[in-house]
Amino acid sequence: MLVGRSDLETRLTAAVLIVGGGPCGLMLANELGRRGVAAILVDEKPGTAFNPQANATQARSMEHYRRLGFADEIRREGLPADYPTDVAYFTRYSGYELARFALPSSSRAGELIKGMSGSWSAAELPHRVSQKYVEAVLRRHAERLPGIRLNYGHRLISYVEGDDGIVGDIECLGDGSRFQVRADFLVGADGPRSMVRQSLGIVYGGETGAQRDFMGGRMLAVYLRSPGFYATVPHAKAWMYNCFNGDRRAFMASVNGRDEFAFHTQLRPGEDESAITSNEAKAAFQRACGALIDCEVLSFLTWTAGHALVADGMQRGRVFLGGDAAHLFTPTGGLGYNTAIEDAVNLGWKLASVVKGTSPATLLESYEIERRPVALRNTDYARRFADSLGLFAPAPEIEDATGEGDEARRTAGAYLEQHARAEFNIPGVTFGGRYDGSPIIISDGRDPPPDAANVYVPSACPGGRAPHAWLEDGVSLYDLFGFEWTLLQFGEVASAHAAVADAVRALGVDVKLVTLPQSLRDLYEADLALIRPDQIVAWRGAASQAGTIGHVLGRALGRGAANGARLAS
Numbered sequence: 155m156l157v158g159r160s161d162l163e164t165r166l167t168a169a170v171l172i173v174g175g176g177p178c179g180l181m182l183a184n185e186l187g188r189r190g191v192a193a194i195l196v197d198e199k200p201g202t203a204f205n206p207q208a209n210a211t212q213a214r215s216m217e218h219y220r221r222l223g224f225a226d227e228i229r230r231e232g233l234p235a236d237y238p239t240d241v242a243y244f245t246r247y248s249g250y251e252l253a254r255f256a257l258p259s260s261s262r263a264g265e266l267i268k269g270m271s272g273s274w275s276a277a278e279l280p281h282r283v284s285q286k287y288v289e290a291v292l293r294r295h296a297e298r299l300p301g302i303r304l305n306y307g308h309r310l311i312s313y314v315e316g317d318d319g320i321v322g323d324i325e326c327l328g329d330g331s332r333f334q335v336r337a338d339f340l341v342g343a344d345g346p347r348s349m350v351r352q353s354l355g356i357v358y359g360g361e362t363g364a365q366r367d368f369m370g371g372r373m374l375a376v377y378l379r380s381p382g383f384y385a386t387v388p389h390a391k392a393w394m395y396n397c398f399n400g401d402r403r404a405f406m407a408s409v410n411g412r413d414e415f416a417f418h419t420q421l422r423p424g425e426d427e428s429a430i431t432s433n434e435a436k437a438a439f440q441r442a443c444g445a446l447i448d449c450e451v452l453s454f455l456t457w458t459a460g461h462a463l464v465a466d467g468m469q470r471g472r473v474f475l476g477g478d479a480a481h482l483f484t485p486t487g488g489l490g491y492n493t494a495i496e497d498a499v500n501l502g503w504k505l506a507s508v509v510k511g512t513s514p515a516t517l518l519e520s521y522e523i524e525r526r527p528v529a530l531r532n533t534d535y536a537r538r539f540a541d542s543l544g545l546f547a548p549a550p551e552i553e554d555a556t557g558e559g560d561e562a563r564r565t566a567g568a569y570l571e572q573h574a575r576a577e578f579n580i581p582g583v584t585f586g587g588r589y590d591g592s593p594i595i596i597s598d599g600r601d602p603p604p605d606a607a608n609v610y611v612p613s614a615c616p617g618g619r620a621p622h623a624w625l626e627d628g629v630s631l632y633d634l635f636g637f638e639w640t641l642l643q644f645g646e647v648a649s650a651h652a653a654v655a656d657a658v659r660a661l662g663v664d665v666k667l668v669t670l671p672q673s674l675r676d677l678y679e680a681d682l683a684l685i686r687p688d689q690i691v692a693w694r695g696a697a698s699q700a701g702t703i704g705h706v707l708g709r710a711l712g713r714g715a716a717n718g719a720r721l722a723s
Contacts, residue, residue: 164334165334165336166336167192167337168192168193168194168301168336168337169191169192169193169337169509170182170192170194170337170338170339170340170341170509171193171194171196171310171313171339171340172193172196172341172343173196173310173340173344173349173350174195174197174341174344174345174477174479175195175196175197175202175289175304175306176197176203176343176345177208177285177289177292177491177495177498178476178477178478178494178495178498179197179341179343179344179476179477179498180195180202180289181498181499182476182498182501182502183195183302183304184299185501185502185506186302186502186505186506187296187300187302188299188637189503189510190300190301190506191301191509191510192301192302193301193303194335195296195302195304195305196305196310196335197304197305197306197307197309197344199306199307200307201293201306201307202292202293202306203286203289204286205286205377205416205453205455206284206285206377206407206414206416207285207416208284208285208485208488208490209282209284209285209416209488210280210281210492211282211283211288212280212488212584213276213279213584213585214492214585215492215495215496216277216278216280217276217278217632218496218499218688219278220630220632220633221632221689222295224291227291228281228283228287228288228291229260229264229281229283231287231288232281232282232410233259233260233282233283233393233410234259234260234411234412235260235261236259236260236261237391237393237408238256238258238259238390238392238393239257239258239259239260239282239393240254240255240257240391240392240393240394241254241255241392241393241396241574241578242254242255242389242392242394242396243567244389244395244397244398245397245398245548245552245553245563246397246399246402246441246442246443246553247383247389247395247406248387248443248445248447249444249553250563251389252398252563253566254392254571255571255574255578255579257393257578258279263279263280267279268624272610272612273581273582273608273609273611276581276585276622277632284407284409284416285491288491307326307327308326309325309327310323310344310349311323311325311332313340313353315471315473319336319337319338319339320335320337320340320472321334321335321336322334322335322340339473339505339509340472340473340474341474341475341505342473342476342479343476343477343478343479343494344479345478345479346478346479346482348475348478350473350479351475351479351480353473354467354470354473354475356465356466356470356475358464358482359464359465359466360461360462360463360464362460362461363460364461364484364537365460366460366541366544366545367403367420367544367545367547368543369420369459369486369540369543369544370460370484371420371458371459372425372458373419373421373458374418374427374430374435374454374455374456375416375417375418375455376416376417376418376419376435376436376439377409377414377415377417377452377453378415378417378436378439379413379415379449379450380447380450381412381413382447383413383443383449386445386447387443387447393407393408394408395407395408396570397442398548399553400547401441402419402422402438402441403420404417404418404420404442405418406418414452417438417442419438419439419442421456430456432454435451436451459484459485461483461484462482462483462484462533462536462537463481464480464481464526464529464530464533465480465481467522467526468480468521468525469519474501474518474521476494476497476498476501477493477498480526481533482533483532483536484536484537486536486540486577487535487536487577489532489533489535489583490536492584493529493532496528496688497525499688500521500525500688501518501521501525503687503688504517504518504712505518507663512662512663512711513711514713516712517711517712520592520593523589523591523592524589528587528589531587531605532583535580538607539577542576542577543573546566546569546573548562548566549562549565549566552566575608579608580607580608581608581609581610582605582606582609582610584610585610586618586619587618587619588602588617589617589618591617593712594692594709594710594711594712595616595690596616596693596706596709597617598616600615601615602615602617603615612677614677614679614680614683614691614694616691616693616694617690617691618690618691619690619691620685620691621677621678623674623677632689634668635666635668635685636664636665636666636668637687638663638664638665638666638687639666639684639707639710640666640667641654641667641668641682641683641685641703642670642683642684643667643668643670643697644671644672644674644681644682645681647682647700648700649700649701650682650697650703651667653701653703653704654667654703656703656704657703660704661707661708661711663711665707679694680694681697682694682695682696682697682703684703684710692710693706
C-alpha cells in the first residue's frame with residue numbers, strides 16, 4: 155500500500171485502473187493478472203467485506219472459479235460441508251413450518267454433479283457462501299499475481315482521459331497522501347453510487363421504488379451472532395429461513411452454519427430507519443423468531459429493495475462500468491453478484507487481448523453489446539421473483555391454531571413451495587445468457603433454444619455457454635479447455651492441426667486443439683467448435699471448414715468480419 159508520499163509526487167503505471175474492490179473488481183484483477191496484464195485496484199473500504207452481503211454463488215460463477223483454479227477453495231468456505239442448503243418458510247422461525255425446498259449440502263453436491271444431465275449438466279453446482287468469504291479468496295489470489303496491486307483504503311478523486319490513456323488522482327484515506335495512476339483503461343466497479351458512472355453522465359434506466367408487501371421498499375439488514383438459535387428452533391436446519399406473517403416479513407441466511415446469520419426484514423410503515431438502534435435490530439430478529447432468542451448484533455444497516463436498474467451505457471471511450479455500477483438488483487434469485495462476476499470475465503479477456511496488441515481497441519465495443527442485454531434479462535428475472543414472493547400476502551389467520559389457520563398455512567405452503575422451485579432451481583437463468591447479435595459471434599443461422607428460467611437446454615449455437623459433459627475418465631470437458639482459446643474437434647479432422655498452427659502464427663494468439671470422441675459430436679452438432687476464453691461458443695462448423703479457422707478466429711478477436719462465403723455452412 156502506498157502511503158507517506160507528498161501530493162502527486164508518485165506516478166504509477168498500469169494497463170488498467172480498477173475502481174472498486176468487490177467481487178467484480180477483484181475478479182477482473184484475477185482475470186487480468188492471470189494474463190500478465192498489470193492492474194491497480196483502489197477501494198475506499200479498509201479491506202474486503204465484513205458484512206455477509208450476497209449469499210448465493212451460482213453454478214456459472216463456480217465454473218469460472220474452477221477455470222481460475224480455486225473453486226474447491228470457495229466451496230470450503232461458508233457452510234460446513236454437511237450442512238443442508240434447504241430453503242424453508244415459516245410463520246416465525248420457532249412457529250409453523252410452511253414449506254421447504256430441499257437442496258444438497260456442499261459435500262453431497264460434489265457427489266451428485268457427475269451424475270447430473272440435461273439442465274444441470276455442469277462442471278459445478280451452486281454453492282451457498284456469503285460474499286465476504288468469496289471476496290477474501292478472490293483477494294488472496296489476486297495479491298499473488300505479478301503486476302496486480304490492491305490498494306484498499308484509497309479512493310479515486312478525479313481522472314482525465316486523453317488520446318493515449320487515463321490519468322487518475324488517488325488519495326490514501328489514512329493519511330491524505332496522494333499519487334497518480336497512468337493507465338490505458340479505467341473500469342468503474344464502484345457500486346450503485348458509482349463515481350465513475352456519474353462522471354460519464356450515464357444514468358440508470360428501468361424500475362425503481364417498487365412497493366411490495368415484501369422485497370419492495372425499506373429493508374433492515376442485520377449481521378448477528380446467535381449461538382442458541384439452532385437449539386431453540388424446533389425445525390431441521392436450513393440455509394435460507396423465510397418468515398411469512400402479517401407482522402414481520404423477513405429472510406435470513408446462515409453464514410457459517412454455527413452461529414452467524416444475515417437477517418433482513420421489511421421495515422413497516424412508521425418505523426424510522428434513521429432511529430434504529432442495535433436493540434431494535436435485535437428485537438426485529440426476535441419478532442421473526444417468535445421467541446426471545448438471544449443474539450449479538452455485529453452490524454446493521456438499511457437498504458432499499460425494489461430496484462431493477464441497468465445503466466444506459468457500459469462504456470465511454472477508455473472507461474467501462476461493471477457490477478453494481480452498471481446494474482442494480484433486488485436480491486431475489488441471487489443474480490446481482492453473479493452477473494457482476496460474468497461482467498469481469500467478459501471484459502477481462504478482451505482488455506488483455508487489446509493491451510497485448512492481439513485485438514484492435516474496437517473489440518472492447520463488444521463488451522456493452524454483449525453484457526447489457528444480459529443485465530436487462532437478469533434484472534427482469536430478479537424482478538419477477540420479487541413480485542412472486544413480495545406480492546403474495548399472508549392470510550390474517552395464518553398463525554392461528556384453528557381450522558382456518560390450518561387451511562391458510564396449507565394454501566401458503568403450496569404457493570411458497572412452488573415459488574421456491576421457481577426462484578432457486580434456475581438453470582436457465584444461470585446458464586442461458588446469450589450474446590446473440592454480437593459482432594464477434596459467428597452465427598450459423600440456427601436458432602438457439604428458448605430462454606426459460608427453470609429449464610436450460612444445452613446448445614452449441616454460437617453465442618452461448620459451451621455445452622458441458624463429463625468424460626469417461628471422470629474429467630470435466632471444461633478442464634480440457636485452454637485458458638485462452640480452444641478449438642474442439644470431434645474425431646480427427648485432418649486439416650485442423652495445420653489450420654490452428656497457421657492461425658497461431660498469423661494472429662499471435664494461444665489456441666488449444668482438443669480432440670474429443672465422435673460420440674460427443676451430437677452435443678455440439680458440428681465437427682468443429684471454437685470456444686472463447688470465457689467458455690462461450692464463438693463459431694461451429696463442418697470438417698470441410700477447417701481451413702477457415704484463421705478467418706473465424708480473426709473475427710472473434712475483433713479483427714473485422716470474416717469472409718462470408720468461406721464461413722457459410
